[in-house]
Every structure is written in structure tokens, then in C-alpha cells.
Amino acid sequence: MTAPILRDLPSLRAVTRDWHMAGETVGVVPTMGALHDGHLSLVAAAKKACDRVIVTIFVNPKQFNNPDDLKNYPRTEEDDARKLERFKVDALWVPDGDQMYPDGFATTVSVAGLTDVMDGAYRPGHFDGVATVVTKLFTQTAATDAFFGQKDFQQLLVVRRMAADLDLPITVHGCPTIRDIDGLALSSRNLLLSDRARTLAPRLFEELEGIAEGLKAGHPFATLQDQAKDRLLKTGFTEIDYIDLRAQSDLTLVTDTTQPARLFAAAYLAGVRLIDNIAV
Ligand SMILES: Nc1ncnc2c1ncn2[C@@H]1O[C@H](COP(=O)(O)OP(=O)(O)OP(=O)(O)O)[C@@H](O)[C@H]1O
Numbered sequence: 001m002t003a004p005i006l007r008d009l010p011s012l013r014a015v016t017r018d019w020h021m022a023g024e025t026v027g028v029v030p031t032m033g034a035l036h037d038g039h040l041s042l043v044a045a046a047k048k049a050c051d052r053v054i055v056t057i058f059v060n061p062k063q064f065n066n067p068d069d070l071k072n073y074p075r076t077e078e079d080d081a082r083k084l085e086r087f088k089v090d091a092l093w094v095p096d097g098d099q100m101y102p103d104g105f106a107t108t109v110s111v112a113g114l115t116d117v118m119d120g121a122y123r124p125g126h127f128d129g130v131a132t133v134v135t136k137l138f139t140q141t142a143a144t145d146a147f148f149g150q151k152d153f154q155q156l157l158v159v160r161r162m163a164a165d166l167d168l169p170i171t172v173h174g175c176p177t178i179r180d181i182d183g184l185a186l187s188s189r190n191l192l193l194s195d196r197a198r199t200l201a202p203r204l205f206e207e208l209e210g211i212a213e214g215l216k217a218g219h220p221f222a223t224l225q226d227q228a229k230d231r232l233l234k235t236g237f238t239e240i241d242y243i244d245l246r247a248q249s250d251l252t253l254v255t256d257t258t259q260p261a262r263l264f265a266a267a268y269l270a271g272v273r274l275i276d277n278i279a280v
Pocket residue numbers: 030031032033037038039041042147148149150151152175176177178179185186187188189190
């Protein structure tokens with residue numbers, strides 16, 4: 001059965017009020033649509049953990065620093081609703097831009113520190129947009145639990161910081177990255193890759209794995225990083241925003257893996273910006 005698609009706040013509040021009154025746990029899975037198995041793994045985790053599940057679909061203009069990226073972002077609402085049928089989620093929250101940001105909207109939620117690096121540095125304003133919309137999604141749904149992917153690891157930490165700092169009564173769960181059979185992290189933007197670019201895209205993950213092995217073998221990170229960048233550029237990637245080794249807790253740069261660390265990468269292939277990260 002198709003879940004009800006709710007587009008205005010009074011309708012959303014009407015259904016969630018009864019759940020909260022009954023003491024049920026409510027899980028929210030925030031997405032920008034164009035759903036794939038990565039998103040669906042979050043939905044499955046939410047179904048397992050919570051009495052009720054709301055999936056949100058909103059392509060949030062405030063987090064796009066590039067107007068073409070916003071214009072080209074895939075929008076597939078009917079397919080998305082169909083893909084969710086088998087999960088029997090309780091509601092789809094699909095607000096439009098006016099619902100989310102009515103005339104006069106003037107508030108920005110900004111998380112300092114964690115957002116200074118990587119995607120925060122390369123996509124100015126991006127995490128302000130994310131933190132602002134996620135704060136609204138949390139308060140609109142009054143969810144008790146939220147489910148985010150580790151594919152966007154920096155986003156996961158930013159959201160956790162924001163929820164803790166604002167005392168939002170919600171538990172933020174981080175779920176593992178789902179990959180295609182060739183290792184490419186599933187991502188809605190993969191739909192924008194040409195056939196040829198799609199065959200090259202898994203190289204990003206392969207390079208991260210190669211660096212992880214090199215670190216285990218005792219090679220210095222700086223050398224491994226340079227070699228990986230060179231190889232990606234020769235393969236056809238056009239621009240590499242970063243390949244970084246950072247502490248998992250606070251994203252500070254590290255040069256070894258004496259504390260829990262992750263490798264992070266962002267690079268352009270045929271005009272599409274791919275990101276990935278792995279634990280080392
Ligand atoms: N491969 C994946 N595995 C697990 N979670 C994922 C994966 N891809 C996305 N997610 C998670 O799904 C949620 C919604 O992400 P979003 O709608 O931006 O999808 P996306 O595929 O990351 O798209 P984009 O192309 O914008 O990066 C986020 O919490 C994100 O981390």
C-alpha cells in the first residue's frame with residue numbers, strides 16, 4: 001500500500017500527533033529523493049528501530065551552492081513512492097519550497113568548526129543549508145530517531161553536533177554506505193554520469209582502498225595521496241577537491257591511524273561531483 005504523501009504542515013502534524021500521544025517512536029529518513037538502495041537501507045534501519053517511519057523528500061535549494069547542480073538534480077517522485085511501497089512506511093513528507101521557506105523566512109542554523117573543512121570549504125553555505133533544513137525536518141516531524149548515511153560522513157557529524165547543541169530530543173543514527181557491485185557508493189548524482197563515466201567512477205573508491213592498504217604497509221600518507229590524485233587525473237577525473245585523512249571524531253587532519261580515522265575524497269568526473277569515504 002502506498003504511504004500517504006503529506007505536503008502541508010497541518011496534515012503532517014495531524015498524523016504524528018496520534019503517534020506521539022500513543023508513546024510510539026517515530027523515525028525520520030531525510031532525503032532529496034531519486035531514491036536508491038542506499039536510501040532504502042536507511043528506511044529499513046528506521047523500520048527495524050521505530051514504531052513509525054516518515055521519509056522526507058525535499059530538494060533543498062539552500063544547500064546548493066551551484067545553480068546548475070540544483071537545476072540538474074534528479075527528481076523522480078512517482079518512482080520514489082513506488083520504491084517505498086514494500087517498506088510500508090507510515091508517511092512521505094514532501095513539502096514544497098513555499099511550505100519550507102515561506103516569504104520572510106530569515107533564520108539560518110550554522111554549525112561552526114566541523115563545517116570549515118572539506119565540503120564546507122568547497123561548497124560555501126552548503127552545511128548552513130543542510131543544518132537549517134534538517135532542524136526544520138526534525139521539529140516538523142518531532143521524530144525521536146533520525147537515520148543518515150555514512151556516505152555523507154561530514155554531514156552526519158554536523159547533524160549530530162546541531163542536534164546536541166540545540167538540545168533536540170532525537171537520536172541520530174549513522175548507517176553504513178551501500179555500494180554498487182563494483183564498489184561505487186550509491187548516490188543520486190550517479191544518475192547524471194554517462195555510460196563511460198560510470199565505468200570509471202569506481203576508481204575513486206579503489207584509490208581510497210589502495211591508500212588504506214598503503215597506510216597499513218607503513219607508507220607515508222602524503223606520498224599515497226599524491227599518487228592517488230595523479231592516477232585519478234590520468235583516468236579522466238578532471239578536478240580533485242580533496243583526498244584527506246582525518247580523525248573520525250572531529251575531522252581534524254591526521255597523518256597516521258593511531259586514532260580512529262577515515263579517508264575522505266571528493267572529485268569531479270564528467271562534470272559530476274562524487275564523494276566517498278572509508279574507515280581506516
Ligand atoms: N550509498 C549510500 N549508502 C547509505 N546511505 C546513503 C547512500 N547515499 C546516500 N545516503 C544517505 O541518504 C540520505 C539522503 O541523501 P541524498 O538524498 O543526498 O542522496 P545521495 O544519493 O547522497 O545524493 P547526492 O547525489 O545528493 O549525494 C543521506 O543521509 C545520505 O547520507
